[in-house]
Amino acid sequence: MxxxxxxxxxxxxxxxxxxxxxxxxxxxxxxxxxxxxxxxxxxxxxxxxxxxxxxxxxxxxxxxxxxxxxxxxxxxxxxxxxxxxxxxxxxxxxxxxxxxxxxxxxxxxxxxxxxxxxxxxxxxxxxxxxxxxxxxxxxxxxxxxxxxxxxxxxxxxxxxxxxxxxxxxxxxxxxxxxxxIGPVKARARVVGFERSEGEMLDLTEANIIVSGGRAMQGPENFELLRRLCKVLGATLGASRAAVDAGWIDHSHQVGQTGKVVNPTVYFAVGISGAIQHLAGMSSSRTIVAINKDRDAPIFKIASYGIVGDLYQVVPLLTEEFERALKE
Ligand SMILES: Cc1cc2nc3c(=O)[nH]c(=O)nc-3n(C[C@H](O)[C@H](O)[C@H](O)COP(=O)(O)OP(=O)(O)OC[C@H]3O[C@@H](n4cnc5c(N)ncnc54)[C@H](O)[C@@H]3O)c2cc1C
CATH class of the missing domain: 3.40.50.620 (HUPs)
Structure with a gap:
C-alpha cells in the first residue's frame, strides 16, 4: 500500500x-x-x-x-x-x-x-x-x-x-x-507579485496558447496575437527569438530556457520549430502552425498546418473564431 x-x-x-x-x-x-x-x-x-x-x-x-x-x-x-x-x-x-x-x-x-x-x-x-x-x-x-x-x-x-x-x-x-511552525530565519522572501499581462492565465496553466516568433518583426505586431488571444481566452507565448529581440517579456518565453507548457491547443505563429522551442511545447495536445515556409520543421509536429503569411492568416482566423464563438 x-x-x-x-x-x-x-x-x-x-x-x-x-x-x-x-x-x-x-x-x-x-x-x-x-x-x-x-x-x-x-x-x-x-x-x-x-x-x-x-x-x-x-x-x-x-x-x-x-x-x-x-x-x-x-x-x-x-x-x-x-x-x-x-x-x-x-x-x-x-x-x-x-x-x-x-x-x-x-x-x-x-x-x-x-x-x-x-x-x-x-x-x-x-x-x-x-x-x-x-x-x-x-x-x-x-x-x-x-x-x-x-x-x-x-x-x-x-x-x-x-x-x-x-x-x-x-x-x-x-x-x-x-x-x-515556529519562526524561521529566511534570507530571502518574496514581498509581492506583479501580473505581467492583464488577466491572462499563466502559461503553465493555460488551456490555449498563441505564441509568436521572429516573424512578428516588432512589439507592435504582437497586438495581432493579443486580439486572437482575447477572442479565444488564450495566453500569449513567444519564441526566444522574439524575447531576445526585446519585443516581449521573458515571462512569455516557451522552450528549453523558458516555460514548459502543455495546453490543449498551441498556436505557433511565425515560429520555425527549433528543438529548443519544441522542448517547451511538443506535448501540447493539438498544435496549429502558421508559417509561410512549407518546409519549416514546426510542420513535422503540427496537428494542423497553415502555409501562409501570418499577417493575412491571423486576422482572418481571429475574425472567423469570433464569429463562430458568438454563434
Ligand atoms: C541553449 C539554447 C536555449 C534556447 N532556448 C530556447 C527557448 O527556450 N525557446 C525558444 O523558442 N528558443 C530557444 N532557443 C533558440 C532556438 O534555437 C531558435 O533560435 C528560436 O526558437 C527561433 O525562434 P523563431 O522560430 O521565432 O525564429 P526563426 O527560427 O527565425 O523562425 C521564424 C519563422 O517565421 C517564419 N516566417 C517569417 N515571416 C513569416 C510570415 N510573414 N508569416 C508566417 N511565417 C513567417 C519563417 O519561415 C520561420 O520559419 C535556444 C537556443 C539555445 C542555443
Missing part, C-alpha cells in the same frame, strides 16, 4: 490547478497499490471551503501548516513547513508541482532530507511494487524512466497539465490536522 502526499500550490489561499492534477495522480497510484492514503500538505492560509474542495478532489488527510513564517513565499521557510508536515504524514512519496515555485522548493527539500528527487515527471507506474517515473530528458528528445533509492520519501516534481483532475465528489471528506 502506497502512502502519497501532495504539496498544494496555493495562490491567495486557493489551490492552483496543478494541485488537483497531482491529487488525481496520487489517488490513482494509491488505489492501484491497494488503497493507501493520500495526504495533502498546505502551507499558509487556506481560503474558506478550500479544505472541502481538496477533499472532494482526492485528499484523505490535510496537513495544514500555518504560522507567521509562511505569510509569503520564502524558500527556507517553506522547506521547513514541508519538513514539519512530513514528520507527521510520513508518506513514501511526495509530489510537488514543477512550477516556478516548486522548482525552487523541491531541490531544497530533497537536499535537506537527503532523499532522491525526480524532476518534471510526466508518468508514474509501479514496477514489481516499486514506483518509477518517466521524465523528458535532452530537451524532450527522449524520455528516461527513473527509480529512487531506498531513502524515503521519494520526491517528484510533476509537470503541469499532464494529469486530469478528478471530477469533484462532494461526499468525500478529509481529516484536517493543524501543524504549527
Amino acid at each position: 502506497a502512502t502519497l502526499a501532495v504539496l498544494a500550490e496555493l495562490k491567495d489561499g486557493a489551490a492552483r490547478k496543478i494541485t488537483f492534477e497531482m491529487l488525481a495522480e496520487a489517488r490513482r497510484l494509491s488505489d492501484a497499490s491497494g488503497g493507501g492514503t493520500v495526504g495533502l500538505i498546505a502551507l499558509g492560509a487556506l481560503g474558506p471551503g478550500e479544505s472541502d474542495r481538496l477533499a472532494h478532489q482526492g485528499a484523505d488527510h490535510i496537513y495544514h501548516v500555518e504560522g507567521e513564517a509562511l505569510s509569503g513565499y520564502a524558500a527556507e521557510a517553506y522547506a521547513e513547513g514541508v519538513k514539519v508536515a512530513l514528520d507527521r504524514a510520513r508518506p513514501d512519496t511526495l509530489f510537488i508541482g514543477a512550477t516556478s515555485q516548486g522548482k525552487d522548493l523541491a531541490p531544497r527539500v530533497s537536499a535537506r532530507l537527503r532523499v532522491g528527487l525526480a524532476s518534471d515527471c510526466t508518468e508514474f507506474a509501479f514496477h514489481n511494487g516499486d514506483l518509477t517515473a518517466r521524465r523528458p530528458i535532452f530537451a524532450g528528445k527522449a524520455f528516461g524512466r527513473v527509480a529512487w533509492n531506498a531513502a524515503r520519501p521519494r520526491i517528484a516534481t510533476v509537470r503541469p497539465n499532464t494529469f486530469t483532475p478528478l471530477e469533484p465528489d462532494t461526499s468525500r471528506k478529509a481529516k484536517v490536522e493543524n501543524v504549527p
Whole structure:
C-alpha cells in the first residue's frame, strides 16, 4: 500500500490547478497499490471551503501548516513547513508541482532530507511494487524512466497539465490536522507579485496558447496575437527569438530556457520549430502552425498546418473564431 502526499500550490489561499492534477495522480497510484492514503500538505492560509474542495478532489488527510513564517513565499521557510508536515504524514512519496515555485522548493527539500528527487515527471507506474517515473530528458528528445533509492520519501516534481483532475465528489471528506511552525530565519522572501499581462492565465496553466516568433518583426505586431488571444481566452507565448529581440517579456518565453507548457491547443505563429522551442511545447495536445515556409520543421509536429503569411492568416482566423464563438 502506497502512502502519497501532495504539496498544494496555493495562490491567495486557493489551490492552483496543478494541485488537483497531482491529487488525481496520487489517488490513482494509491488505489492501484491497494488503497493507501493520500495526504495533502498546505502551507499558509487556506481560503474558506478550500479544505472541502481538496477533499472532494482526492485528499484523505490535510496537513495544514500555518504560522507567521509562511505569510509569503520564502524558500527556507517553506522547506521547513514541508519538513514539519512530513514528520507527521510520513508518506513514501511526495509530489510537488514543477512550477516556478516548486522548482525552487523541491531541490531544497530533497537536499535537506537527503532523499532522491525526480524532476518534471510526466508518468508514474509501479514496477514489481516499486514506483518509477518517466521524465523528458535532452530537451524532450527522449524520455528516461527513473527509480529512487531506498531513502524515503521519494520526491517528484510533476509537470503541469499532464494529469486530469478528478471530477469533484462532494461526499468525500478529509481529516484536517493543524501543524504549527515556529519562526524561521529566511534570507530571502518574496514581498509581492506583479501580473505581467492583464488577466491572462499563466502559461503553465493555460488551456490555449498563441505564441509568436521572429516573424512578428516588432512589439507592435504582437497586438495581432493579443486580439486572437482575447477572442479565444488564450495566453500569449513567444519564441526566444522574439524575447531576445526585446519585443516581449521573458515571462512569455516557451522552450528549453523558458516555460514548459502543455495546453490543449498551441498556436505557433511565425515560429520555425527549433528543438529548443519544441522542448517547451511538443506535448501540447493539438498544435496549429502558421508559417509561410512549407518546409519549416514546426510542420513535422503540427496537428494542423497553415502555409501562409501570418499577417493575412491571423486576422482572418481571429475574425472567423469570433464569429463562430458568438454563434
Ligand atoms: C541553449 C539554447 C536555449 C534556447 N532556448 C530556447 C527557448 O527556450 N525557446 C525558444 O523558442 N528558443 C530557444 N532557443 C533558440 C532556438 O534555437 C531558435 O533560435 C528560436 O526558437 C527561433 O525562434 P523563431 O522560430 O521565432 O525564429 P526563426 O527560427 O527565425 O523562425 C521564424 C519563422 O517565421 C517564419 N516566417 C517569417 N515571416 C513569416 C510570415 N510573414 N508569416 C508566417 N511565417 C513567417 C519563417 O519561415 C520561420 O520559419 C535556444 C537556443 C539555445 C542555443
